[in-house]
Amino acid sequence: xxxxxxxxxxxxxxxxxxxxxxxxxxxxxxxxxxxxxxxxxxxxxxxxxxxxxxxxxxxxxxxxxxxxxxxxxxxxxxxxxxxxxxxxxxxxxxxxxxxxxxxxxxxxxxxxxxxxxxxxxxxxxxxxxxxxxxxxxxxxxxxxxxxxxxxxxxxx
Amino acid sequence: xxxxxxxxxxxxxxxxxxxxxxxxxxxxxxxxxxxxxxxxxxxxxxxxxxxxxxxxxxxxxxxxxxxxxxxxxxxxxxxxxxxxxxxxxxxxxxxxxxxxxxxxxxxxxxxxxxxxxxxxxxxxxxxxxxxxxxxxxxxxxxxxxxxxxxxxxxxxxxxxxxxxxxxxxxxxxxxxxxxxxxxxxxxxxxxxxxxxxxxxxxxxxxxxxxxxxxxxxxxxxxxxxxxxxxxxxxxxxxxxxxxxxxxxxxxxxxxxxxxxxxxxxxxxxxxxxxxxxxxxxxxxxxxxxxxxxxxxxxxxxxxxxxxxxxxxxxxxxxxxxxxxxxxxxxxxxxxxxxxxxxxxxxxxxxxxxxxxxxxxxxxxxxxxxxxxxxxxxxxxxxxxxxxxxxxxxxxxxxxxxxxxxxxxxxxxxxxxxxxxxxxxxxxxxxxxxxxxxxxxxxxxxxxxxxxxxxxxxxxxxxxxxxxxxxxxxxxxxxxxxxxxxxxxxxxxxxxxxx
Numbered sequence: 001x002x003x004x005x006x007x008x009x010x011x012x013x014x015x016x017x018x019x020x021x022x023x024x025x026x027x028x029x030x031x032x033x034x035x036x037x038x039x040x041x042x043x044x045x046x047x048x049x050x051x052x053x054x055x056x057x058x059x060x061x062x063x064x065x066x067x068x069x070x071x072x073x074x075x076x077x078x079x080x081x082x083x084x085x086x087x088x089x090x091x092x093x094x095x096x097x098x099x100x101x102x103x104x105x106x107x108x109x110x111x112x113x114x115x116x117x118x119x120x121x122x123x124x125x126x127x128x129x130x131x132x133x134x135x136x137x138x139x140x141x142x143x144x145x146x147x148x149x150x151x152x153x154x155x156x
Numbered sequence: 157x158x159x160x161x162x163x164x165x166x167x168x169x170x171x172x173x174x175x176x177x178x179x180x181x182x183x184x185x186x187x188x189x190x191x192x193x194x195x196x197x198x199x200x201x202x203x204x205x206x207x208x209x210x211x212x213x214x215x216x217x218x219x220x221x222x223x224x225x226x227x228x229x230x231x232x233x234x235x236x237x238x239x240x241x242x243x244x245x246x247x248x249x250x251x252x253x254x255x256x257x258x259x260x261x262x263x264x265x266x267x268x269x270x271x272x273x274x275x276x277x278x279x280x281x282x283x284x285x286x287x288x289x290x291x292x293x294x295x296x297x298x299x300x301x302x303x304x305x306x307x308x309x310x311x312x313x314x315x316x317x318x319x320x321x322x323x324x325x326x327x328x329x330x331x332x333x334x335x336x337x338x339x340x341x342x343x344x345x346x347x348x349x350x351x352x353x354x355x356x357x358x359x360x361x362x363x364x365x366x367x368x369x370x371x372x373x374x375x376x377x378x379x380x381x382x383x384x385x386x387x388x389x390x391x392x393x394x395x396x397x398x399x400x401x402x403x404x405x406x407x408x409x410x411x412x413x414x415x416x417x418x419x420x421x422x423x424x425x426x427x428x429x430x431x432x433x434x435x436x437x438x439x440x441x442x443x444x445x446x447x448x449x450x451x452x453x454x455x456x457x458x459x460x461x462x463x464x465x466x467x468x469x470x471x472x473x474x475x476x477x478x479x480x481x482x483x484x485x486x487x488x489x490x491x492x493x494x495x496x497x498x499x500x501x502x503x504x505x506x507x508x509x510x511x512x513x514x515x516x517x518x519x520x521x522x523x524x525x526x527x528x529x530x531x532x533x534x535x536x537x538x539x540x541x542x543x544x545x546x547x548x549x550x551x552x553x554x555x556x557x558x559x560x561x562x563x564x565x566x567x568x569x570x571x572x573x574x575x576x577x578x579x580x581x582x583x584x585x586x587x588x589x590x591x592x593x594x595x596x597x598x599x600x601x602x603x604x605x606x607x608x609x610x611x612x613x614x615x616x617x618x619x620x621x622x623x624x625x626x627x628x629x630x631x632x633x634x635x636x637x638x639x640x641x642x643x644x645x646x647x648x649x650x651x652x653x654x
Contacts, residue, residue, distance in 0.1 A: 006323075006591050013326055020333055020348075027347050037621030040340035040347060043609040047332050054325040061322070067591050079379045079586075083579060086558055090575030093566060102559060109555035113378070124552055132563075142567055 006067060010058035017055055021048025081112050097146035103129045161283070164518025167212050168526055173519070176209075176217040177527045181534055184224020189232045195225035203497050211501035212516045216523040218494050219477075223275060223527050226431065226469055227535060230267045234462075235260060236557055238370035243431030243469040245365060245599050246439045250454065250461035252373075257457050261399040264539045266459060267466045268532060269401065270413060274467030275528040277417040278424070278474035282521050296426055298614035299625040303635035304426075305608040308433055309601060310440070310642045321646070324597045327588075331598035334359055335605025342613065354573040362568060363578050364602050366561040368595045371582035374557040376589055377550060399539050405459045408450075412442055412463045420468030424475020431469040431476070436600045438468030444642060474524055481505050481517055 024044035033039040089105040106125040115121055136142045137155075149155035167173065180202070187198040198221045206214030229244035234251035247267065254263040309328055337348045338358025349355040401409070416438040423434035442464035443454045454461045480491040480498075482505070498505055509517050548556070565574050585595060619625040627633045 009588070009591060009593070010326070013330070017329075023348060027345065029345060030343060033343065036617075037619075038613045038616040040343050040345040042616075043612065044333075044336050044347060047329060047336060051326070051329045051333065054322055054329060058322045058326065069590050073382050074379050075381045076379070078381070079375055082375070082378060082554075082558070083583060086562070086579050087576065089562060090572055090579065093562075093575070094570065094572055098566070102563070105562075106555050106559055109558065110551055113551040113554060115549075115551040120552075124556075136563075136567065144567065145570055 004063055005069070006063060007059055010055045014052060014055040014059060017048055017051030020051060021045065024048050078112065082109060085109055085112065094145060095147065097148035097150075098144045099129055099133055099146055100148045160514045160518045161522070163514050164520075164522040167515045167519035168216065168522035172209075173213055173216050173523060174526065174530075176213055177220040177523055178530050178534070180217045180220020180222075181224040181227075181527060181531045184221035184226075185228040185231070185531075185535065186224075187221075188225030188228025188230075195222045195229075198222075198225045199494060199497075203500070206497060211498070211503050211513075212519045214497065214501060215494065215516065215520050216527075218497060219520055219524060220527050220530075222473055222494075223271075223470065223524075223531055226473055227268070227271050227531055230271065230466060230469075231264065234263045234267060236370065236553075236560075237373040238557060238560060239365055243435055243472070244465075245369070245432065246435040246465035246596070247462065247469070248369060249439065249465075249596055250456070250458045253455065254457035254462060259457065261539055262401065262405075263457075263462060265399040265401055265536065266405070266409065266462050268535050268539070270409065270416075270463040270466035271470040272528050272532045273409075273413045274417045274420055274470035275474060275531075276525060277414065277467075278421040278471035279521060279525040279528065281417075281421050281471075282474050282478065282524070296631075297629065298611045298618065299629055299632040300635060301426075302608065302611040302615055303626070303632045303639070305604045305611065307635050307639045307642075308437055308440075308604055309597075310639045320592065320594060323593050327593055327595065327598040328601040331601025332605045332608070334364060334598075335602045336609070341606065341610060352573075354571060354577075359577065360565070360568060360574070361602065363565055363574055364581065365599060366564055367578045367581035368585040368598060370557050370561045371578065372585035372589060372595070374554045374561075375582060375586040378554060379586065379590075381550075399536075408459045409463045412460045413467045415445070416442060416464040416467035417471040420471030421475040423468070424472030425478045431472040432603050434472035434475075435465035435469040436596075436603075438464040444645070470528075477520065477524075481509055481520070 021044075024041050024047070027041040027044065029039045029041055085105060085108055089101055093101045103126045106129065107121055110121045110124070133144060133146075137144045146155050183202075184195065184198055188195065199218050202218055202221055206217055209217070226243055229239055230247045230251070233239040233244045233248035234255050237248050237252040239245045239248055251263045251267060254260070333348075335358070337355055339346050339356055346356055419438045419441060420431075420434040423437060424431065439461060442460050443451055446454075446460055450458060450460060476491045480495050495505065503509070503513055503516060561578065562575055565578055568574075589595065615625040616623075619628070625632065626636060
């Protein structure tokens with residue numbers, strides 16, 4: 001049986017709305033607010049029901065134009081690697097510092113996307129990030145945390 | 157008034173003030189292009205500098221930065237689908253597809269001329285209507301605002317193409333759900349944080365925009381790299397195209413600009429509304445007034461679709477000065493920062509400002525027009541150079557887009573969690589985009605979420621829990637009827653099409 005993915009997404013959204021609605025009912029409000037015309041849980045409850053209504057309709061009603069995605073043509077592997085590199089970048093940026101992690105993130109991303117012009121890859125990572133950092137930190141005075149540069153005495 | 161205008165002109169045309177407008181426009185454009193650094197940041201950065209000047213000069217500099225940042229935001233929206241400023245999100249709906257079709261230069265030129273026209277027209281409206289408009293804006297009550305938000309959300313009908321209404325509505329609800337995360341604004345009760353301190357302040361707008369637009373766009377390009385259906389799209393990305401606007405396109409703009417400038421200006425005048433809502437509404441309204449053939453082009457590189465939000469967001473910038481100068485109520489976050497600066501100068505905004513400090517009031521209005529001219533002179537010749545950003549090979553462009561997105565979030569919060577959250581939302585958004593779930597309704601709902609809840613709360617509390625507030629006031633009823641008409645018209649058209 002061929003399952004329509006849009007309907008599956010709508011069904012997932014329906015389940016998500018059930019969870020959202022349940023959580024909305026669990027929001028603790030102040031005792032004096034419990035019977036007020038509007039409290040912290042009123043709007044989320046309306047939203048939960050709206051989510052159930054629209055996703056429910058999408059599941060029930062016939063699909064006018066079905067979208068077919070050719071999965072074999074999609075580059076899942078490269079996209080996955082890029083997401084993984086971005087996660088590692090996010091995990092290390094605070095501990096290692098902006099300059100080194102950003103430069104390495106750019107360099108490895110260029111590499112995994114198939115680039116092999118090493119000089120250009122280098123120029124568009126380390127010196128580029130240094131110039132960008134100078135613009136933000138030096139010119140615009142926006143603080144950028146960088147333990148690595150601080151440890152080698154480049155940044156105060 | 158003539159005397160005031162002359163005083164304003166004399167002040168605005170001094171060498172120092174013209175220089176300030178130029179510096180402001182230039183810096184604003186650069187900062188606006190950087191995702192995450194919007195006009196609010198740009199103006200905040202300027203405050204320490206302006207304290208060395210007299211109030212009029214300081215405010216003229218900040219107004220220049222404001223316009224420049226909004227224009228800069230359009231540039232990154234059109235070229236990278238990474239709106240630098242929330243007010244330019246709607247610009248990317250048609251600006252980016254246009255750039256993908258090899259018309260980046262033209263898209264930037266249309267944006268520049270529309271911004272100029274929108275700003276100029278609204279400066280004229282401001283000149284004649286500022287004092288009386290302050291009274292009109294005061295007459296808006298919470299139910300009217302709530303109805304206006306509902307009307308704003310019906311603009312999703314404009315974003316959803318054939319058969320996508322329910323998908324768009326689901327995205328609206330998802331946007332509102334995301335906006336409900338964090339502390340309740342009145343009671344400070346935390347909602348949907350699951351005891352995670354990082355979510356207490358809610359999810360940042362920049363984070364959601366970066367994730368659903370810039371990051372998910374970058375991921376989609378990589379994902380569809382070998383997809384034969386998107387190959388043509390990718391080839392044309394390297395073409396810059398001409399910046400000349402032909403007669404047919406000019407004719408379209410002549411019709412779009414006046415109506416969008418009026419919408420933009422009026423929305424800008426309402427306290428708390430601002431350029432973002434104005435641009436979305438203008439886009440939605442424009443789609444509803446054009447013919448069927450043009451309607452089909454919306455979201456695929458329509459001239460009207462690009463011109464409308466660009467005109468409206470600049471018109472709203474001028475409009476937002478009305479409540480700030482005449483009532484002391486900021487029309488947007490950016491004017492709130494400017495209001496702080498104004499108070500810092502010892503100037504008390506209010507209905508009597510244009511009588512007690514005419515040089516400040518009128519010189520700002522005059523310098524707005526001068527700022528528009530300077531912005532056009534500065535940016536039009538630079539378009540061919542700015543547009544070359546598209547010629548950067550995708551192997552470099554994609555990591556750079558990801559880098560700008562992460563940096564935008566990093567400088568805002570210095571928090572790993574926000575980066576993970578952004579990546580997570582981007583992955584979900586990429587998957588949803590594969591199946592044609594539209595992202596613009598999600599963003600619009602996210603923007604309106606807080607305001608909508610706030611106004612619904614006030615309305616319900618004032619009416620003691622009764623929903624009668626929806627038809628008690630004529631203004632509220634009119635707005636709601638317009639909303640219903642739009643939805644009914646949308647359904648009628650889709651049935652006719654079938």
